[in-house]
Amino acid sequence: MPFDYLPVMAEVSAPKPPRTLVAPSNLGWSAIKKPVGASRVALLSSAALRLANQQPFTPREDLSYRLVPSDLDVGEIVIDHHSGIGRVPRQDPEIVFPRTALAELAKDGTIASVSPIHVSFMGGLRCHKEIETDLAPGIAKELQNAAVDLALLVPY
Amino acid sequence: MIENSGIPTLVIGTALDIMQKVRPPRAVFVDHPVGRTFGPPHDRQRNLTVLRKALAELPLFIGPGEIRDIGCQWQNDGSRAWEDELRAEMLRDR
Numbered sequence: 001m002p003f004d005y006l007p008v009m010a011e012v013s014a015p016k017p018p019r020t021l022v023a024p025s026n027l028g029w030s031a032i033k034k035p036v037g038a039s040r041v042a043l044l045s046s047a048a049l050r051l052a053n054q055q056p057f058t059p060r061e062d063l064s065y066r067l068v069p070s071d072l073d074v075g076e077i078v079i080d081h082h083s084g085i086g087r088v089p090r091q092d093p094e095i096v097f098p099r100t101a102l103a104e105l106a107k108d109g110t111i112a113s114v115s116p117i118h119v120s121f122m123g124g125l126r127c128h129k130e131i132e133t134d135l136a137p138g139i140a141k142e143l144q145n146a147a148v149d150l151a152l153l154v155p156y
Numbered sequence: 157m158i159e160n161s162g163i164p165t166l167v168i169g170t171a172l173d174i175m176q177k178v179r180p181p182r183a184v185f186v187d188h189p190v191g192r193t194f195g196p197p198h199d200r201q202r203n204l205t206v207l208r209k210a211l212a213e214l215p216l217f218i219g220p221g222e223i224r225d226i227g228c229q230w231q232n233d234g235s236r237a238w239e240d241e242l243r244a245e246m247l248r249d250r
Binding site: 002003004005006008009011012021022023024026027028029030031032033035036044083084085086087088089091092094095096098100101102104105110111131132136137139140141143144148149150151152153154155156 | 163164165173177185190191194198204206211214215246
């Protein structure tokens with residue numbers, strides 16, 4: 001049986017009411033247009049991660065995002081997300097943001113290429129409307145500009 | 157929402173109960189603790205294995221809202237001992 005996260009999250013929230021989970025108002029669906037081996041792939045992370053020299057995320061309701069270069073030599077990755085589970089991924093952000101593994105898959109031809117940028121934002125936001133009207137369209141535009149064919153979202 | 161811009165997405169997630177509620181367009185379930193989606197720290201082979209399995213699942217999706225189990229367990233013997241540690245870790249956040 002998979003681990004049930006919702007009851008533990010409710011305990012974490014108490015005495016405040018548990019977080020409300022919201023499905024998107026419009027469940028989008030874009031068909032896969034290219035085989036994986038012909039695709040340019042980007043990572044999306046809700047860990048509020050960034051390069052150490054980029055502006056830090058602010059706690060809680062931060063609707064901004066960071067473009068993280070896929071170049072593995074650009075510097076240290078920092079995780080700003082406030083969640084209590086951060087101790088382990090801070091030891092090695094690749095376990096929530098597998099930039100190195102994705103680069104390996106481009107080398108061996110499993111994917112065509114890695115997007116020049118990956119994108120990170122703050123997970124667990126409560127301003128659902130603004131996610132749909134501001135945050136997601138902004139990220140989509142960045143992915144389009146980078147000619148991304150497939151985005152892999154790793155929730156945090 | 158990203159999908160509406162014409163870019164397909166694949167969620168690679170560890171929280172099955174949450175994914176079942178929010179119904180991402182396309183998702184794979186990795187039975188690892190949250191925050192360790194691609195394995196323990198510094199295990200590059202495990203990172204690659206999870207990522208490969210997730211990508212291999214892509215052609216099998218038929219329609220929106222599907223969640224596919226890619227058969228990744230945290231411990232090879234199927235032990236769930238990690239759940240108690242994870243619960244304690246999450247509750248430390250209170």
